[in-house]
Amino acid sequence: MSIKSLAAKVFAATIDKKTKKWASDPVGSQDKVFKYLLKTAGNTAFAKAHSFSSIKTHHDFIDQVPVRDYEQLRPFVDRVVAGEEDILWPGKPLYFAKTSGTTSGAKYIPITKESMPEHVKAARNAILSYIHETGNSKFVDGKMIFLQGSPDMETKNGIQLGRLSGIVAHYVPNYLQKNRLPSMKTNCIDDWETKVEAVIDETLPEKMSVISGIPSWVQMYFERIVQRTGKKVGEVFPDFNLFIYGGVNFEPYRAKFDQLIGRKVDSIELFPASEGFFAYQDKQNEKGMLLLLDAGIFYEFIPADKFYDKNPPRLTIGEVEIGVNYVLIISTTAGLWAYNIGDTVAFTSTKPYRVVVTGRIKHYISASGEHVIGKEVEEAMKAASQELDVVINEFTVAPQLSPLEGALPYHEWFVEFGEINTDLKKLEASLDLQMRKQNSYYDDLITGKILQPLKITSVPENGFKQYMKTIGKLGGQNKLPRLSNDRKIAEVLEKIISDS
Template identity: 55%
Template sequence: MGLKSALSRPLAAFVTSRYQKWQQDPIGTQQRVLRTIVAKASGTAFGQDHDFNAIQSGQDLARQVPVRDYEGLASYFERVKHGEADVLWPGKPLYLAKTSGTTSGAKYIPLTEDSIPNHINGARDALLHYVRRTGKSAFLDGKLIFLSGSPELEEVSGIPTGRLSGIVNHHVPAYLRRNQLPSYTTNIIDDWETKLARIVDETLTAPMTLISGIPPWVQMYFDHVVARTGRPVGEVFPAFNLFVYGGVNFEPYRKKLFDTIGRPVDSIELFPASEGFLAFQDEPGNPGLLLLLDAGIYYEFIPAERFFEPNPPRLSLAEVELDQQYALVLNSNAGLWGYSLGDTVRFTEKYPFRVVVSGRIKHFLSAFGEHVIGEEVEQTLREAMQQHPEAEVVEFTVAPQVSNDPAVPSRHEWLIEFARPPHDVAAFAAALEAGLRHRNVYYDDLLTGNILAPLQLTALPAGAFQRYMKSLGKLGGQNKVPRLSNDRNVADGLTSAASV
């Protein structure tokens, strides 16, 4: 056992014991967090505009602070971006995390002196919980790879700015930095394909023990390793025994990833975002992620089906129910207030409170009134793959196909890039149809009433999703293809990329 592996065990015991303390009173912990962050931000421009001195409870917060997304808070974020102090949080942020936006273009999320430990400690504590629960710590003595954005930062109004993963890279503990790959020189390469080739060069002969990243980009790395060596990843890296991932639902990628590895390895799921590190898998084998309640974030939960109402209910942790879909709202020591993250979660347990990330509140398909959400299509695809175990999926998305001919019903189109197609594509499509009808009564009613025709499955050629993302300048890093759309923008872009 190496020194790092040995020292991690008492540290893991200490950290997990601290978590157990706040888990004993999760509701009280959240109330304390709310009082602390509101009091500290009461003198800011936002705090004065929303009379933070009148906020003593979650009900007060909901009355004083409306729910808004990044665009709704843009006027405040712009003031922060232009160097103004005391806007959303006391002083100026340490960093601005630059991430892809929607109607606003790029988003600039503040990371403050108070909030940056949340991002650093969350990932660290996920690994330490794994050490504590399993007794396995040898991975800390090998080489660790974190597939991330460039750590090279620019300055915006004197504030260091870059991708969250690149910012966090600067805070990797010194005792792990010697173990970390890729090298800084490789990590700052902008072109993802060039960077990926260099990462393979650096890691092929290294004793890799931990590999981490967003699943589709890890799969690209694995594919390059296999193409270069002709061997499964688990054979190329015999010491590789821990895969850490987050950012998207893992299930559609699970089979192909583990087939590429060629043997079982342990895994840990994380729930990171530029706005905060929110949860991690604290128990191996338990799909629920422990919601971090003592990390400077006060959570609110809006029932997903009521999110678009003028004044939807905003529930505290004490009011949530199991197996219900909630849109996540954050209030934090990064200066986010009534901030709609865009993600939906579903609670799998209480005491401790564990969630699964079920989709995006804006990524739903309801072009015909069917209200299909991301979790439903992901579960449907997983079930179809279980029925057709030969099939391997690289990536997929679902879009409406609206017919202009009254005699021809509209339908859903599933655009799937297979690494290995099903033997019977028609049967696979039928399994998708049956699965979605089972999960979504509105979709079933539309099929029964002949309002919609059976879905169309479009198999895309190899590399279509990569070419599409490259055409947008979003290949690699933390960029993701939406699972669902209410328009044809993604579908048409993929169709064009498939023809190249």
């Protein structure tokens, strides 16, 4: 065992003790964060506008600080972007994480000297947690690749801005620098397809042990390796034994990854975002990710089915229940206050508190009142594809409300298959049955003949890649919505299908 590998085990044991300490007192941990946030930001423009000095309890906070999304918080953010100090958090941010907006165009999420270390610490602790649980630390001696956005930075009114993954690339610890790939030159390539080829050039000769990134884009990297070498990824990289991912649910990709790799590898799921690093998988055989309650983030949870009520309940960590779908609301050391990041979560455990990401509050199908969410379509696809031994590359779902004359509306599943010998009718039947088990509203609509059973439209190979390229979101941190309540994605896919 190398010195680095042994040191990693010792450090992992230390971190595990610290983690158990705050996790054993979840309410107390969150109360400390809540008080720290209010006290530290007390002289900011936002604090004065919301009378922070009179906030003593969470109920006071609810009364004085409404839930906001980016557009609603934007008047304050715009002042920060313009270079003003002490607006949302003391001083100025270190960075802006630039993300894609909707009505607002580009969004600028502040990252401060207090919040940046939490991103780095959480990523580090996720790996140390794995080492402590499994005893496997030999991978620290191999090469590690992190498929991420370009680390090139711009400057806006004296503050650097870039993609979160690119910003984080500047914080790789010194003890990992020699192990880290790709090179800075390759990482700065903007065009994703060109970048992947350059990454392959650099990694093929190396002893890769850890590969990390959003599953859809790692899949593209793996597919190109197989095409180039004619070998499975696990054969090309015999030391590869740990996959680290985040951003989307891995389950729909798992069968395809097993096929591309040729063997099983351990994995660690992360829940990072520009707004904060919220959770990581702390146990290999437990469902859910450990919610980070001492990381400068105060959490509130609104039941998703009550989110659009006039005064929905805003629950704290001690009030949540297992299995309920919640909209995640955060207040952070980056100066985001009662901020709706758009993600929905459900708790799988309360001792300690673990969550799974169930989708996005704006990503759903309810054109006929069915209230279908991302977690349900992913669970249905997982069950149906396993039952029929089908390999799926990618999929998304949209309502079809205007079918051929006289036909009932239905859910249209656009699916790119890893194999072309799939019996679509069998898969449609299995998927529909699984969806009826997942969602009682959907079952009622099928039974009541308001909807007809779902239909599958086969997408040609690389069709989703072409879709993402068409909308200018190929690679990096960009993710395909698993479902939508309109046919904007469907219309682009239909054109790609007709042109193929």
